[in-house]
Amino acid sequence: MTSTIPTAAELTELVRSLVRQHRGERGPLLEILHAVQEQLGYVDPAVVPLLAAELNLSRADVHGVVTFYRDFRSAPPGRTTIRLCRAEACASLGAEQLVRAAEQALGIGVGETTADGATTLDEVFCLGNCALGPSAQINGRVRGRVDVRQLLAAARGGGR
Structure with missing residues (x-):
């Protein structure tokens, strides 16, 4: 890229x-x-x-x-891309609260990138990690049982 x-x-x-x-x-x-x-x-x-x-x-x-197709973007993504699963299994395990907390903490909405170009927050409707919800994909790597602290750490650390 x-x-x-x-x-x-x-x-x-x-x-x-x-x-x-x-x-x-x-x-x-x-x-x-x-x-x-x-x-x-x-x-x-x-x-x-x-x-x-x-x-x-x-x-x-x-x-x-x-x-x-949601996977296509028309603008460059942030250096760290966070995709939060909002499918039923993750939603039942707190995904909607996680989305709201991430939006508030990052100061952006789903589908947006922070003004400094550091982080893009997006949504996906199933990562196939249902047993470990809520799940997120950070720079292409799927993670389970995520919370907003982990998302912010990934955003600050480049998604490692």
Whole structure:
């Protein structure tokens, strides 16, 4: 994942390269969007018209896919990304209270990033860790029986 904002020329080359790699596949849009996000950390809105042109799709089609799937972001994430599970099992074990406490402690809402770019708080509807709820995913690593102290420590320590 890159830490700098790409230029228009770099975005164009990235999109063209990914389209070439996936040209023979049926419906390659999702694979390409995942690859863009893997490389940039997010799907830059400038990618939408480029992909639409390269794949002979409408901008609305590409934009619809990007905005429909929660895993795609349209802005760079924080250095630490915290995803809190809000599925039924975790909710029954205090996930909603954990979400509210995290929002209050971080000063942001779900789906937002702190002003300093340190932490992104997001939600997910099942991490498959139901027996150890409430669960969170911190920088891709699933943790169980989390509390707000652990989340704040992860936010301060970069998610280690």
